[in-house]
Structure formats: C-alpha cells, structure tokens
Amino acid sequence: MVELRADGQRVLVTAGASGIGRAIVEALLDAGARIHVCDVDAAVLASFRQSFAGVGATRADVADEADVDRLFAEVEERLGGLDVLVNNAGIAGPTAAVEEITPADWRRCIEVDLTGQFLCARRAVPMLKQAGGGAIVNMSSAAGRLGYAYRTPYAAAKYGVIGFTESLAKELGPFNITVNAILPGIVQGPRIERVIRARAEQLGLSYEEMERRYLEKVSLRRMVTAQEVATMVLYLVSPLGRGVSGQSLGVCGNVETL
Template sequence: MSNKAPDSAAQFLAGIEGQRVLITAGASGIGFAIASTLAALGARIVICDISDEAIAEAKRALPKLVACKADVADEADVDAMFKLAARELGGLDALINNAGIAGPTGAVDEITPADWRRCIDVCLTGQFLCARLAVPMLKAAGGGSIVNMSSAAGRHGYAFRSPYSSAKFAVVGFTQSLAKELGPSLIRVNAILPGIVEGPRIDRVIAARAKQIGISHQEMERRYLERVSLRRMVSPYDVASMVAFLLSDAGINVSGQSLGVDGNVETL
C-alpha cells in the first residue's frame, strides 16, 4: 500500500479488484448487498444460501456470481461449498461469515434446547466451520481477510433474545482470537456489528416482540428506534460499505476490531 494519499474514492478502495471472495448467506439482505458491492469493485464472488429462490434472484441480478445451496451449520454442506470455491476461484482472498438467524424470541424458560442449539449452530459454529477451511486457502494466497458478522446484540445484552445475543458476543471473542492467531500470516480478522437493519428480517423480529408484549408493530418499532442515537435503521449497503473498506488497501492495518454500523445503538 502506498503512503501517498488517494486522489479519489476509487483509489481509496483499491485492492478489491480481482479478489476471490466467499460470502455466506449471500443471496439476499446484507449478504447480497455485500456481494453486489464487491462485484461492482471487481471482486470474484462465490455465495451460498439456503433458499433456491433467493439464489436464482441473485444470479439474475449478478450473472457472473457463482452460487450454491448450503447450510453453514452442516459440515458436509460447508465442505462442498469450499470445494466449489476452490474449483471456481482457484483460491481465496477473503471470507465473509455473514450467515445467521434471528433465533427464538422468548424468556429463557420458554426457549427450547433445540431452538437454542440451532441459533448457536448457525450464528457461531457455522463461522468456525467456514473459517477452518478458509484459513489454509488464505495462507496459500499470502494473506487476506475474514469478516465475521456479529451484531449490536454482541455488545449489549438482549432480553428475550438470549440465544442470539450469546452467539453474537461469542463471535466477537472468536474474531479477536483469530486476529491474534492469524496476524503473523497476514490475515486480518474483524467483526461488524450491525444495528437495526431495514428489511424483512427485522420486521419479523419486531412483530414477534410486539406480539409477545401486546403492543402494535408501529409502537414496537418506535421503541426500538428510541434506543438508537441517530433514530433510524441502517441499510444493508451501509454494512456492505464497511466490508469493502476492510477488504481494501485502506483497511490493510485494521484487525481484531469490532466495528459498529448501527447509528449508535445505546441499549437493547
């Protein structure tokens, strides 16, 4: 990376063109925003998702996209996905561990062990399963980047969403541990902590919580936004912009960080 200041935004985000990137849950929402942003900057992209319909829509929007159906909590699916990435990309420069689920909404004594395990399996163990296969490829490339998706719930306790919050706190610890472990191999590892991201997923979360406490969806949304300093949701493309920064030359010395993209969520 040059010590000279960039002359343009394009130069600021230099280094992404030609990167080989694997994005989990990349067919919709934040994942698709990341895929489309990096593709526009010249990256070569492989995604996975669990929805055939979402994959088809993503491929229509980004014809050069390579996609497969995979559940990141399933070891066999993850193995097959990495074999596809190795075959199609010839290596790997970045892993975006984006896949996650909202998990159950309920008091701790109302949550079933099966729902707890499924949330932890997808939101945390899935990141481990992907990282363990990505690291040898990143080392072979001479370094690279891992971006793990945490959440504002990985910084604040989240009543009635304990499986999700627990998993997202653990993602931060996983990130910091890997940053120390992999730094000597020139692999940067960071976590992004989105806040209230506009879209169908947060609509479902708000609806579930509103139903639980007996208020309207509109009132529940108002209460959520009262806890955000900027009093607004963030866009999936706000998160994608942070990923682009981390993968670019501008982020070459950023590692081990937990970066909020949340309008400053004050509490949950």
Template sequence: MEALQLLTPRAGLRVLITGGASGIGLAIAKAFVSTGARVHVCDIDGKAVDALASALPAVTGTRANVAEAADVARVFDDVERELGGLDVLINNAGIAGPTGGIDEIDPADWEKTVDVNLNSHFQFARRAVPLLRQAPDGGVMVFMSSVAGRLGYGFRTPYSATKWALVGLAKSLAIELGPDNIRVNAVQPGIVKGPRMEGVIAARAKQLGLSYEEMEARYLEKISLRRMVTQEEIAASVLFLSSPAGSAISGQALSVCRNVETL
C-alpha cells in the same frame, strides 16, 4: 496510492460470502461485484442463489445449509473450482433465533441458533484459512456479529450470546492468524432495516401486547438519529475492511449503528 484507491478493494478479489443470496449478504455481494471482485455465495435458498448468479455473471453459488458439515465441504469444493482460491471470507450466515424468556426457550431452538450463528462460522473459518494463507496480498476474514454482541439483549438470549461469541472468535483468530498475514475483524450492525428486523419487532410486539408501530417506535427511540441502518451501509463497512485502507485493522469489532446504547 491515492485516497480513492486506498478505499477500494483490489479488482479481482476472490470472495466467499455465506448467507449471500439475500439481505445483508446480498448487499455485500453486490458491493464486491461493483469493485470488480469475483464472488461465490452460499445460501440455504437455492432459488435465490440461482437468481443472483443469473443476474450477476461475476457471482457463482452453492445451495447449502451452513450448519451441515457436508454442505460446508461442498461449498469449498465449488469455491476452489470456480475461484481457484480465496482472498476474502465474509462469515455472514445467521438467523434471528427465538424471542422469549430464558425459561420459555425450546432447547432445540437454542441449539439451532448456535449451530447456524456460531458453529457454522467456525466450520467456514477452519476450511478457509489454508486458502487465505495463499492470498497474494494477505487474507481477510470478516464475522458478521451485531450490536447485540456488545450489549445485552433481553428475550433474545440465543441470538445475543452467539453474536458476543463471534467477537471473541474474531479477536482470537486475529492474534492467531496475524503472522500468516490474515486480518480478522467483526462487524456489528445496529438495527438494520429489512424483513428480518420486521419479524423481530413483530414477535416482540406480540409478546408485549403492542402494535407493530408502537414496538417499532420503542426501538427507534434508542437510536440517536431515529432511523435504522441500511444493508448498503453495512456492505460499505465490509468493503472498507477488505480494502487497502483497512490493511492495518485486525482484531476489531466495528459497530455500524447510530449510538445504540441499549436494545
């Protein structure tokens, strides 16, 4: 197989992306569609789901709160109806969670972050595995972790804790599911340009009494190339892991960042 073919996922792949109607999830959906994949997304924003499905005929969608078991079940009912099976699960849904010292964080905010960022990934994985076992070329599962899942992240402990947990989940499932020809990896984006990161910077700036620009500069000083990662760069890494070129890669946490050593 030629190198270019190795780097491109097989046309016709059936892909489910959680949190797939905006941000990184949307970039991943568009990237898969460009390779000829059939994509189903779920997202809590029903209007965004409808807009995406209208703009891209290869995409179907379900409005769902990934933290609700009944909604997860409904997503898989729709996946089986729309796609007739599953080859790739991209567990992307997540929230930023609260910013603050551990003694300041509301337990309800902690629990919500864990429900969305970790428990939902478990729920989708357990429902996806029976379908992925039937994937003709083997199944693929990708968990969207974070650079905060390999580094400490002060004042963002709920977020960081869940992202560390996703790496452990991915590595453990790779061992468990390898005999079923299912590859499982995690992707760890660095500081990603977009509205969510802008909100994080703004919250930290307010806490420290700094301007947004001053706080942004502090974040960029920690990055070797002094710029943020783009959503499209994250999507390209996910495509690689889902392509024949990634067929020998499982149980790994792939950092997509620019030499970030502290947050």
C-alpha cells in the same frame, strides 16, 4: 492515492443471495472483486443466479459440515483460491422467555450464528495462507455488545462471534490475515420487520409502538441500511483497511441499549 477497491480479490460471502449479504456482493462486485456465494434458501438462490449470472452460487447450510466442505470445494474449483471470507450467514433465533425456548431452537441458533463461522473459517484459513494473506469479516450484531432480553440464543451467539474474531485476529495476524467483526444494529428490511413484530407480540404491543421503542434507543434515531454495512465490509477488505484487525466495528447509528 489508495482507493476503496477490491480488484481481483476472490471472495466468499455466506448467505449472500439476499439482504445484507446481497448488498455486500453488489458492493464488492462494483469494486472489482470475484465472488462466490452460498445460501440455504433454494428459491432465493435461484433468483440470485438470474440476477448475477457470472457469480458462483452454492446451496449450503453453514451449520452442516458436509455442506461446508462441498461449498469450499466449489469455491476452489471456480475461484482457484480465496482472498476474503465474509461470514455473513445468521438467523434471528427464537423470541421468547428463556424458560420457553426449546433446546433445539437454542442449538440451531448457536450452530448457524457461531459454529457456522468456525466451520467456514477452518476451511478458508488454509486458502488465505496459501494466498499470502487476506481478510475475514465476521458478522456479529449490536446484540454482541449489549444484553438482549427474550433473544438470549442470538445474543449469546453474537457475543461468541466477538471472542472468535479477537482470537483469530491474534492467531492469523502473523500470516498477514486480518480478522474483524461488524456489528449491525437495526437494518432496514424484511428481517428486522419480523423481529420487531415478534418482540411486539411477546410484549403485547402494536408493531408501530415497538418500532418507536427500538428507534428511540438509537442515537441517530433511524435504521441503518444494508448498503451502509456493505460499505464497511468493502473498507475492511480494501487496501485502505489492511491495518485494521481484531476490531468490533458498529454500523448501527449507535444503538444505546436493547
């Protein structure tokens, strides 16, 4: 019987030192993968290195081309190739009315959440082709299928990830490379707490009322966990997921609207 395993697979997880990225690393390590991570936060990366001594870790900003080039040189040196790219890095971007968003904040959100995936994919694809195939998993969001008031840069970037994913799936399928997007919803943790707090301030509501409004838009009426997102990544890169490509897979409890 085919198992949910990733034995021997060489995997790069961007923004892998905390949050969803760290949960992905833990799930793939438990499944037998060899991992390299990057993160832009030096303090978080230092903590990660202490907990995962055998995992390669590079400080890199995925929106910086030189950083990405250096990252992939280190991946090549440490892993000797690549079988899986998990494009997890992303930022929330500003929470504001469109006329209040600065062009700099807009650009930074697009550069990290969308351009960063392109910069990593363009370096990963030759390595995946050399390996005879592999998988790319791009992190989008429920905001990649639903309009999101006061979060226009984030939603625009995450919609872009869907188009990028579907296009790459068509381009890379003949090379035995699957490409899929995962669309998390409201994921437990400090990041969503910051998002809810910012949205509450924008609308003049309490944190508790804003959280209640968020959850009543989710069919399951609960947040999902980083581990649930990580399990979907593991499925897609395992032998069980080799027939899945070009898909946008929600791990969100069915967010109905934002």
